[in-house]
Amino acid sequence: MVTSSDRTHARAVVVTGGGTGIGRAAACAFAERGDRVLVVGRSEPTLRETADTHPRILHLVADICEPQGPGTVVDTALERLGGLDVLVNNAATASFADLPGLEHESVQAQVQTNLVAPILLTQKALKALEASGGVVVNVGSAGALGLRSLPGNAVYGATKAALDHLTRTWAVELADRGVRVVGIAPGLIDTGVGVRAGMTREAYDDFLAGMTPRIPSGRVGAPEEIGNWVVRLSEPEASYVNGTVVTIDGGLSVT
Ligand SMILES: NC(=O)c1ccc[n+]([C@@H]2O[C@H](COP(=O)([O-])OP(=O)(O)OC[C@H]3O[C@@H](n4cnc5c(N)ncnc54)[C@H](OP(=O)(O)O)[C@@H]3O)[C@@H](O)[C@H]2O)c1
Numbered sequence: 001m002v003t004s005s006d007r008t009h010a011r012a013v014v015v016t017g018g019g020t021g022i023g024r025a026a027a028c029a030f031a032e033r034g035d036r037v038l039v040v041g042r043s044e045p046t047l048r049e050t051a052d053t054h055p056r057i058l059h060l061v062a063d064i065c066e067p068q069g070p071g072t073v074v075d076t077a078l079e080r081l082g083g084l085d086v087l088v089n090n091a092a093t094a095s096f097a098d099l100p101g102l103e104h105e106s107v108q109a110q111v112q113t114n115l116v117a118p119i120l121l122t123q124k125a126l127k128a129l130e131a132s133g134g135v136v137v138n139v140g141s142a143g144a145l146g147l148r149s150l151p152g153n154a155v156y157g158a159t160k161a162a163l164d165h166l167t168r169t170w171a172v173e174l175a176d177r178g179v180r181v182v183g184i185a186p187g188l189i190d191t192g193v194g195v196r197a198g199m200t201r202e203a204y205d206d207f208l209a210g211m212t213p214r215i216p217s218g219r220v221g222a223p224e225e226i227g228n229w230v231v232r233l234s235e236p237e238a239s240y241v242n243g244t245v246v247t248i249d250g251g252l253s254v255t
Contacts, residue, residue, distance in 0.1 A: 011035045012081035012132075013234075014073060016064055016121065017091030018057075019046030021191030022139065025227025026088055031056040033231060036081050040064065040073050041091065064091055064117035065109075074124040084128035086234045089118035089163070090139040094156040094197070107155050114159035119166065126179070133178040135234045138167045139226075142185040142249040160185075164245045171243025180242050182233045187249020189221040217250030 013030045017023035018039025024046075027037045031054035039050050040060045047059035060076050063069050077084045092114045095106040122136055129136065141160040143150045150157030167183035174181060188211050194204035208220045229248055233241055247253055 009236075011085035011234075012077060012083045013037045013086040013088065014040065014077050014081075014084060014125070015088040015090055016040045016073070016117075018088075019043055019050050019059070020196065021193055022186065022189060022223045022226045022230075023088070023090040024050045024053075025223035026090065026230040027057055027227075028053055029224070029227045029231045030086070030234075035086070038073075038077050038081055064121060065112045070117065070120040070124045073121060074128065077125075078128060083132055084125055085132045085134045086137065087122060087125045087129065087134070088137045088139065088230055088234075089121060090137075090230075091117070092139070092156075092159075094153060094193075096152045097155075098152055099154070102155065110155045110159055114156065115162050118163060122166075122170065126174070126177070129174075129179045130177045134180075136167075136170065136179065136181045137230050137234055138163050138181070138183045138245075139230070140164050140167075140183050140185045140245055142187040142247050142253045145185055145245070145247065145253055148253070167245055168243045175242065180239065182238070182241055182243070183245035184226060184229055184233065185245050185247045185249065185253075186226045187221060187247070187252045188215065189223055189226055191223050214255060215250045215252045216255060219250065221248070221250060 013035045015023050015027045018027040019041040027039045027050055030037045037057045038060055039047050040062050041047050042063050044061050051057045051059040058080055062072050093109055140163050144157040144160035164183050167181050171181040195201050226248055
């Protein structure tokens, strides 16, 4: 049963990769709701831009792939937010290459950022999440759902498919501890990620425009259209959603 005090309770939230794109949109939506948010990333200017949008958003410069990274994130959240109610594993990296073109370094970076870091972060956060009856939201990808393939992006897709598996498995493992685990699978979202990965804005726009006819909703998504669902799935009203990966992609994955 959800009470009105549950609904208005201001939570302590960590959003990895909260300096840009979907992470920033989620952080802003949490802050608008009244939650206190710690955004985490490696680049201070973008984190500061997010933090400047709302007084309830704090930032931490940290690399979640460094050995001390996950511990630092959780310790900082406990110290500066006074607890941890919601962990959003959103930070990720992707590089395009087919099998012959794969470079060891980029394989490691993707596996480390998209898979190993969320595992270690969630493990470090578990005690605090257990104390708060908290929620983990894992941000996957609609491109890696079910039996689909992701040519040129196999390693990224494999990390996201594995993250979905963690979502399902942790939901079962952690249910007795009162911790809920959900996933979100975004479709094509204009976050500027292509530009940050080295494309020109024109080339990224061309890529988005080329994909648009394949999307039943007829357009690419906006970061807020994912960020708002991250918040919704973390709320007490969603307490019966557990172990599910929610697809938000304008219908692309059902074509
Ligand atoms: N955009 C899409 O179309 C799309 C589609 C499907 C799924 N997704 C997923 O949605 C999530 C957000 O994507 P986005 O498009 O918003 O991408 P984005 O803007 O590139 O966001 C990724 C964030 O992760 C942070 N990050 C990367 N490596 C990190 C590390 N080692 N330590 C700490 N932070 C790190 C980056 O910040 P720093 O560089 O400052 O560290 C950046 O803010 C990702 O999980 C992505 O896979 C996106």
